[in-house]
Every structure is written in structure tokens, then in C-alpha cells.
Amino acid sequence: MDWGFVHKTWDKWASTNIGPRLPLKAALLVNFDPTAPSRLLSTLAEQEGIKVNIIELRHFVDFIRNNQLQTESFYIGSHQYLVTTIHENWFSARCLNTSKPAGEGAIVMQTAAYILVALYEGSIGPASCAMAAADQLTAQLGRKNL
DSSP, X not given: OOHHHHHHHHHHHHHHHBSTTSSBSEEEEEEOOTTSOTTSOOOEEEEESOOOOHHHHHHHHHHHHTTOTTTOOEEETTEEEEEEEEOSSEEEEEESSOOOTTOXXXXXXXXXXXXXXXXXXXXXXXXXXXXXXXHHHXXXXXXTTO
């Protein structure tokens, strides 16, 4: 795995996509091997705009590994999300306990070696911008089969 490429790509992508007046409020990049035994912990490769602990991360990865997308909700930090749309390599979710008037959401994309969690504030327009931003990073990682 080319950690240098991933870190450099993340830094460049995060600087133009995460923050105030940018498409995303936060993002996580999680090392993920769906074929590995579940007792092996996934690790957090990168994070920006949010701090997630390893226990929260484990519950989220188990949610994905156990394919509970249609039957359960998941947590990222203190926010609970419900999956609203499922596609082959990604899904979207809305926050159930937000205090933001326009709401909050998450785009979760899986590559060969990572799970990207892109968090945004707002509804349809911001969701489209978040999706474009998330797709940009996963496409770059996909070029290296990561």
C-alpha cells in the first residue's frame, strides 16, 4: 500500500473540500479489508473536521461489514445516521439528531482498501456537492487500486 500517495492525496483533497464554505464539514478515511476477520480492527488512516475514537470506528465498520444498511442506524461521533440511499459502492444517510435547520448528512464510499465518510450540512444542493467531493477522492484512490 502506498501510504505516501494516500497521505499526499488526502491532504490536497481535504484542503479544498473540508471546512467552512466548502462542500464538507468533516471526513474520515478508514482502512478497510472486507475479507479480513472482524476481530482485526480497521484503523483510521485520515480524519479532518472531526475526532473519532477507535470504539466508535469499530461499531461503524461492523455496521458495514455485517451489511446492516437497511435494518440499523449508525453513529459517527455523537450523531446518529439512517441510510437513505444504497448503491453498489456507496450509500448516503441523513442525521437523525441534528440541531441544524437544514439537516446534516453523510456520503459513505468504499474503495478497494478504504471507506470514505464525507459529512456535510444541508439538504439536496449540499448533498450533491458532497457527493462530487467524495467521488473526486475515491476516483484518485481508485486509479492506484486503493
